[in-house]
Amino acid sequence: MTDCPCLPKCPFFHDRMASMPTMANQMKAKYCTGDNSDCARFMVFKALGAGTVPATLFPSQADQARAFIKTAQATHA
Numbered sequence: 001m002t003d004c005p006c007l008p009k010c011p012f013f014h015d016r017m018a019s020m021p022t023m024a025n026q027m028k029a030k031y032c033t034g035d036n037s038d039c040a041r042f043m044v045f046k047a048l049g050a051g052t053v054p055a056t057l058f059p060s061q062a063d064q065a066r067a068f069i070k071t072a073q074a075t076h077a
């Protein structure tokens with residue numbers, strides 16, 4: 001397992017999870033240093049590029065990520 005390439009700059013952990021260290025560590029172990037292919041934020045990053053990931057998107061929100069990607073791709077098609 002390798003660390004997610006987004007980890008050093010992922011705003012999710014640096015901003016949104018600062019006040020929830022226990023949950024942040026659980027998510028980090030599962031996604032960031034585990035399997036980032038399941039991470040909703042990484043899905044958007046991979047499909048649409050850096051700077052497109054909604055700030056409020058949690059790693060566990062894969063369904064929302066798929067819907068967001070679909071809408072974005074339809075808009076730019």
Ligand code: SF4
Nearest residue numbers: 004007010032039042
């Ligand atoms: S939250 Fe997702 S995109 Fe951000 S570092 Fe973790 S696995 Fe990568």
